[in-house]
Amino acid sequence: MIWSQSPSRVRAPATSANLGPGFDALGLALGLYDEVEAHLTPGGLAIEVAGEGEETAAAGERHLVVRAMRAAFAALGGQPPGIALRCVNAIPHGRGLGSSAAAICSGLLAARALVSDGQARLPDEALFRLAVSIEGHPDNVAACLAGGLTIAWTPRPTPRNASAGAGQAGVGQGGAGLAGGGPAGVGQGGAGLAGGGPAATGRARLLRISVPATLRAVACVPPNPLSTEEARRALPPVVPHADAAANAARSALLIAALTGAGAPGTPGGQGTPGGQGTPGGQGEPGGRGKPRAQGEPGARGEPVAQDVLLEATEDFLHQPYRAPVMPESASLLGRLRQAGLAAVVSGAGPTVLVLSFGDSPPAEAVGSITRETGIAWRVIPLDIDRQGARVQQSGLGVHPPDSARQEPSSYLVRGPRAGQAGRGPRDRLTSSGTRRALSRECLGLSWC
Numbered sequence: 001m002i003w004s005q006s007p008s009r010v011r012a013p014a015t016s017a018n019l020g021p022g023f024d025a026l027g028l029a030l031g032l033y034d035e036v037e038a039h040l041t042p043g044g045l046a047i048e049v050a051g052e053g054e055e056t057a058a059a060g061e062r063h064l065v066v067r068a069m070r071a072a073f074a075a076l077g078g079q080p081p082g083i084a085l086r087c088v089n090a091i092p093h094g095r096g097l098g099s100s101a102a103a104i105c106s107g108l109l110a111a112r113a114l115v116s117d118g119q120a121r122l123p124d125e126a127l128f129r130l131a132v133s134i135e136g137h138p139d140n141v142a143a144c145l146a147g148g149l150t151i152a153w154t155p156r157p158t159p160r161n162a163s164a165g166a167g168q169a170g171v172g173q174g175g176a177g178l179a180g181g182g183p184a185g186v187g188q189g190g191a192g193l194a195g196g197g198p199a200a201t202g203r204a205r206l207l208r209i210s211v212p213a214t215l216r217a218v219a220c221v222p223p224n225p226l227s228t229e230e231a232r233r234a235l236p237p238v239v240p241h242a243d244a245a246a247n248a249a250r251s252a253l254l255i256a257a258l259t260g261a262g263a264p265g266t267p268g269g270q271g272t273p274g275g276q277g278t279p280g281g282q283g284e285p286g287g288r289g290k291p292r293a294q295g296e297p298g299a300r301g302e303p304v305a306q307d308v309l310l311e312a313t314e315d316f317l318h319q320p321y322r323a324p325v326m327p328e329s330a331s332l333l334g335r336l337r338q339a340g341l342a343a344v345v346s347g348a349g350p351t352v353l354v355l356s357f358g359d360s361p362p363a364e365a366v367g368s369i370t371r372e373t374g375i376a377w378r379v380i381p382l383d384i385d386r387q388g389a390r391v392q393q394s395g396l397g398v399h400p401p402d403s404a405r406q407e408p409s410s411y412l413v414r415g416p417r418a419g420q421a422g423r424g425p426r427d428r429l430t431s432s433g434t435r436r437a438l439s440r441e442c443l444g445l446s447w448c
Contacts (some may be wrong), residue, residue, distance in 0.1 A: 001077050001115060007039035008113035009392040010106045013147065013385035014091045015098030016217070016353050017139040019258075020313035020344040021250035027143030027150045028258075029385035030217055032097070034089045036065055036106040040114060041082035046412045051089040053099070064100060068107025068134055075130060076112065076121045092378075094225025096347035101140035104131050105389040113391045132204040140347065142206035147388030149209045149258055211384060212260035212357065218366045220352040221378040226326055231348035234322045243316035254312040258355075306357045309342040313355065319345050326350040328375055335369050 014032040018024070034052075045066065049057040056063055061070070065085060073079050087106075091099040108127050112118035122130070124145075131141040138152035322345065323330035329350040336343035336354060346353040354366050363381040370377040 003040055004114045007037050008110040009037045010109045011035045012102035012106045012144055012389040015101055015140045015143040016346040020315045021247045023317045024139055025151055027139040029143045029147045031383035031385050032090055034091050034102045036110050037086045038110040039084050040080045041084050043082040046084040048086045053089050053093045064103040065107040068104045069111040072108045072111035076115050092221050095221050095351045096349045097351055098140040101144045104134050105144045109389055109391055129204055138204040145388050146208040147386050149211045150206050152206045154204050211258050214357045215384050216356050217382045218354040218363050219380045220370055222350050223376050226350045228348040231322050234325045247317050250312055250314050257309045257312045313342045313344050332373055
């Protein structure tokens with residue numbers, strides 16, 4: 001294996017999973033980024049972190065980016081003698097914005113870029129599945145790697161008998177399985193929010209879907225974090241079948257809304273979705289944009305997507321059950337939705353995300369409602385990231401948030417191999433290079 005002598009630099013976006021009814025399946029990449037720079041050294045492990053989560057610099061081999069890099073190097077065929085890592089983080093930790101997915105994807109891509117034939121040794125599909133195995137569920141890492149809107153799922157093995165619900169249930173740890181029974185399933189005969197077994201992560205798949213350029217998001221980030229584990233524990237073992245059916249309808253409606261069905265300027269907007277230019281459109285019904293009848297919603301390109309977005313983001317499977325562990329988020333969610341805004345809990349929370357098309361609603365409207373709560377919410381208007389995690393050709397270019405403009409935290413282990421040296425003396429790292437504008441040339445994933 002030939003190691004690269006140049007550093008690898010990766011930029012990874014924040015992500016929001018679920019988006020209301022798309023529990024453990026839908027993900028959306030957002031224009032808020034963590035950046036990682038890694039290079040190989042003669043020995044040891046050095047970590048520098050600026051911005052969000054700077055206290056994690058002291059984690060050493062337990063640092064999530066390092067863990068992902070080690071997993072990638074193992075898959076690539078060997079460990080390097082030493083690693084120096086620098087992270088500039090803008091994604092809040094423990095807020096449901098995919099900070100762990102960004103760390104995992106950054107580590108995997110950085111490690112692959114440090115091996116001369118890394119792409120051949122660890123192709124995109126294998127890298128995605130490795131990310132899922134580390135994260136435990138596919139929704140955030142799918143959106144982080146591919147960008148845009150993604151659907152992630154795990155094909156279920158064919159049951160050996162005809163009884164419903166047989167076989168493994170779930171996706172990763174705590175995945176959504178609408179089934180009863182099976183070794184990992186909970187609640188025979190019901191719709192179970194079951195935790196999946198290890199075998200479920202190996203076959204994870206993703207589909208990337210283009211969304212209109214007018215889609216926007218506003219994140220309302222609370223001051224206090226919430227662990228994904230605590231949010232998972234709030235879920236019941238079974239849910240009513242009627243609620244599962246209602247969520248299925250909302251999920252289908254949400255996909256139609258987020259892809260801009262009937263919105264002005266959308267390919268196929270004057271006909272059925274799936275018109276000219278839609279991936280896979282050839283040979284599909286309406287592939288050339290079958291005209292709608294006069295008077296049918298969307299016949300003249302009316303913004304149907306915005307009209308149905310509020311109903312499409314309604315959830316029955318997880319947000320109501322998680323309200324007791326995030327009461328402030330639940331209260332803000334209710335206020336925003338009562339005002340007609342398509343608000344959802346982002347991932348496992350506690351961030352609340354508002355989706356809209358065009359300039360409606362402006363961040364000021366969301367900010368006005370958050371101020372009424374008396375809680376110091378950070379209101380962040382965000383574009384949709386459409387590229388996903390990228391290996392960059394220039395130095396780190398994202399200016400860190402205010403919290404990062406102090407001395408970064410650092411960790412240094414001297415030795416022939418960081419994994420053998422244990423926690424050694426901590427020392428301050430010298431910042432390598434200066435921040436430059438991001439290069440427009442980037443290396444990414446084939447499905448992007």
